[in-house]
Amino acid sequence: MQTYEILKNIREKNNLTQDQMAERIGVTRQAVSRWETGETQPNTEMLKILSKEFNVSINTLLGAPRQLFCQCCGMPLGDDAMISRETDGHFNEDYCKWCYVDGKFTYTSKDTLLDFLLSHMPNPENTPDAERRKFFDSHLSQLKHWAR
Structure with missing residues (x-):
């Protein structure tokens, strides 16, 4: 539209x-x-x-001219309900509502987020945790929040 x-x-x-x-x-x-x-x-x-x-x-x-992704965890932000907000109520289109809450980041370090991903992401292939951690880390490192 x-x-x-x-x-x-x-x-x-x-x-x-x-x-x-x-x-x-x-x-x-x-x-x-x-x-x-x-x-x-x-x-x-x-x-x-x-x-x-x-x-x-x-x-x-603006008609959704760009696909938004959380710049902390990489999740696609396909719906406004998933987008975080600043403390004044404005949308912060860089982050999901789970990674950025009330003006603060949920994950204080990349290791904290990696630990969360390892314990919550499905692992149907039974890939070793060290390999999965390296995979997740390589993707997270490309996001704005962790590329600093």
Whole structure:
């Protein structure tokens, strides 16, 4: 979907007129109308406001142009409900809600996360833990959080 379709769907899903939506986010009805026709798009600051007000990620507002992955554990973030939030309620599209909670990282070290993965990830081939640990470590090391 395109941004203009997403914005119109959000407004309709919330049973708002263009006037009501405009008032709720502090813009004119004409601005909402131009967004919904695709004539213009909300700027970065307005996308942040829309994201917080209507509980959708900016990536979703933009039509999901990129596949998000948690930059701590590597899990695909295919649904906004999986994306972490900052303490002020804004989405943090870099991390899942399990790795980053209330402005803090759950895993204080890569070893802590590796221990968790070893104990919780299926191992149908009965691969030795040392080999699995090395495999997980090689993938985690490519993620932003651990590449520092």
